[in-house]
Amino acid sequence: MRYIRPLSIEDAVGELAKAVGPAAILAGGSDLLVRMKGGFIEPELIVDIKAIGGLADIAETADGFRIGAAVPCAVLGENKALRKAWPGVVEAANLIGSKQVQGRCTITGNLCNASPAADSVPALVAAAAQAVVAGPSGKRTIAVEAVPTGPGRTSLAKGEMIEAILLDKRPEHAGDAYLRFIPRTEMDIAVVSAGVNLTLDEKGAIKTARVALGAAAPTVLLVEEAGQVLIGSKLDEETLERLAKICAGACRPIDDKRGTIEFRRKVAGVLAQRAATTAYKRAGGK
Amino acid sequence: MAGIAVSTTINGDAVEYLCQPDETLLDVLRDRLGLTGAKEGCGTGDCGACSVIVDGRLVCSCLVLGAEAEGRKVETIEGMAHGDQLHPLQQKFLEHAALQCGICTPGFLIAAKDLLEKNPSPTEEEIRFGLAGNLCRCTGYDKIVRAVQDAANVMKGA
Numbered sequence: 300m301r302y303i304r305p306l307s308i309e310d311a312v313g314e315l316a317k318a319v320g321p322a323a324i325l326a327g328g329s330d331l332l333v334r335m336k337g338g339f340i341e342p343e344l345i346v347d348i349k350a351i352g353g354l355a356d357i358a359e360t361a362d363g364f365r366i367g368a369a370v371p372c373a374v375l376g377e378n379k380a381l382r383k384a385w386p387g388v389v390e391a392a393n394l395i396g397s398k399q400v401q402g403r404c405t406i407t408g409n410l411c412n413a414s415p416a417a418d419s420v421p422a423l424v425a426a427a428a429q430a431v432v433a434g435p436s437g438k439r440t441i442a443v444e445a446v447p448t449g450p451g452r453t454s455l456a457k458g459e460m461i462e463a464i465l466l467d468k469r470p471e472h473a474g475d476a477y478l479r480f481i482p483r484t485e486m487d488i489a490v491v492s493a494g495v496n497l498t499l500d501e502k503g504a505i506k507t508a509r510v511a512l513g514a515a516a517p518t519v520l521l522v523e524e525a526g527q528v529l530i531g532s533k534l535d536e537e538t539l540e541r542l543a544k545i546c547a548g549a550c551r552p553i554d555d556k557r558g559t560i561e562f563r564r565k566v567a568g569v570l571a572q573r574a575a576t577t578a579y580k581r582a583g584g585k
Numbered sequence: 586m587a588g589i590a591v592s593t594t595i596n597g598d599a600v601e602y603l604c605q606p607d608e609t610l611l612d613v614l615r616d617r618l619g620l621t622g623a624k625e626g627c628g629t630g631d632c633g634a635c636s637v638i639v640d641g642r643l644v645c646s647c648l649v650l651g652a653e654a655e656g657r658k659v660e661t662i663e664g665m666a667h668g669d670q671l672h673p674l675q676q677k678f679l680e681h682a683a684l685q686c687g688i689c690t691p692g693f694l695i696a697a698k699d700l701l702e703k704n705p706s707p708t709e710e711e712i713r714f715g716l717a718g719n720l721c722r723c724t725g726y727d728k729i730v731r732a733v734q735d736a737a738n739v740m741k742g743a
């Protein structure tokens with residue numbers, strides 16, 4: 300096995316592209332090292348991306364935020380502007396693991412590990428976040444939901460890596476929220492989760508809405524119909540009921556020791572309602 | 586096998602070592618440098634017994650590669666006391682009997698030090714959440730929480 304720490308995206312992508320055996324990108328290592336120790340992967344090349352210039356920064360741009368692929372989640376939580384603009388994304392990222400894990404784990408790693416239960420991903424999908432993908436043939440920007448294709452699988456081609464996650468600038472009257480259900484209070488994997496992102500008009504009616512569910516299908520689910528049903532409403536009882544029903548219906552969960560299909564469906568609806576209520580309040584709705 | 590040459594700083598001292606690419610920082614500390622304070626409880630990030638601070642961030646050294654320490658500043662439990670002078674947290678862990686077998690203790694002390702540096706007056710809830718990445722099989726946690734609260738009071742007075 301070889302370990303390298305390239306200083307530029309070009310070098311990283313070049314090394315990944317010409318690697319003969321299995322190659323792995325190392326960000327925080329909180330999934331990668333666990334999988335290596337468990338014998339699930341044996342990379343011949345490890346490309347540590349943390350020394351690449353700019354990757355460890357959160358930049359506020361004219362369009363919003365650019366979160367470098369090497370920024371640990373603890374740093375997201377310490378960024379006031381980001382917390383104010385995207386509280387749901389930040390609360391989701393800060394739910395990952397312990398203080399120790401927070402010091403290392405990244406949202407890009409969370410996305411690329413492609414677990415259906417990844418905590419930051421429903422919040423990112425609800426936020427319509429985008430991923431900047433760098434590869435041997437240049438760069439492209441794709442929706443985050445296009446990255447995971449199934450448990451442990453992504454759409455990234457050989458030689459490609461994500462260099463940053465982009466979040467839009469917030470208009471007035473906007474809010475997002477993320478909630479997960481776990482049987483403990485911390486350090487556990489989501490049984491089911493929901494992220495909601497809303498913008499409101501001047502009168503407090505919902506103008507745009509995105510709802511995403513985690514641990515409810517092989518990949519994080521963007522439930523477009525659930526977003527649609529919220530539009531125009533002020534989150535009255537009836538709308539919330541319909542939201543829960545749509546979310547429960549959209550889930551394709553599995554039965555396992557963490558929860559049954561029936562339980563996951565029910566809780567997905569409840570979490571979507573509660574996340575929507577919090578997002579609405581954060582957007583200034585009453 | 587030669588290995589990767591790493592230059593780093595550990596508890597304020599410049600340190601150089603050679604390590605294999607798949608060797609963790611915990612392995613390096615314990616097996617190459619003889620710093621056996623950090624313990625391996627699980628090796629998978631769950632127990633916190635291997636906690637160290639790297640560039641001001643609390644991390645599990647079992648989930649950091651030895652090679653990643655290049656150019657960084659690492660703080661381990663061995664650097665916590667000044668000579669014979671225990672850190673207030675160490676003193677309070679003794680006074681409150683916040684340990685039994687002691688395997689988890691170095692990790693708890695490092696995590697508690699990091700917690701109090703970032704939040705000098707944590708509530709009980711903040712302490713319990715802040716130390717959720719550290720598992721203890723013996724104490725039932727209460728004595729640890731009391732020790733951290735008491736140490737926080739002493740440190741604020743100091």
Ligand SMILES: Cc1cc2nc3c(=O)[nH]c(=O)nc-3n(C[C@H](O)[C@H](O)[C@H](O)COP(=O)(O)OP(=O)(O)OC[C@H]3O[C@@H](n4cnc5c(N)ncnc54)[C@H](O)[C@@H]3O)c2cc1C
Pocket residue numbers: 323324325326327328329330331332333348368394395396397400403404405406407408409410411412416417418419455459460461462486487488489629630631
């Ligand atoms: C104790 C513990 C508790 C945890 N708790 C949670 C939890 O509550 N919720 C949760 O969602 N997860 C949890 N996790 C899983 C893990 O911490 C997260 O998925 C984390 O966000 C992964 O980020 P990382 O930077 O550490 O990724 P890494 O381990 O560095 O990488 C993960 C995967 O993504 C790939 N990758 C990384 N960066 C890139 C990139 N820029 N481009 C392309 N591919 C890339 C890697 O090659 C690897 O396959 C936990 C893990 C541990 C050890």
Ligand code: FES
Pocket residue numbers: 624625626627628629630631632633634635636645646647648
């Ligand atoms: S040994 Fe590192 S967390 Fe348990």
Ligand code: FES
Pocket residue numbers: 683684685686687688689690720721722723724
């Ligand atoms: S004192 Fe034994 S594990 Fe904590």
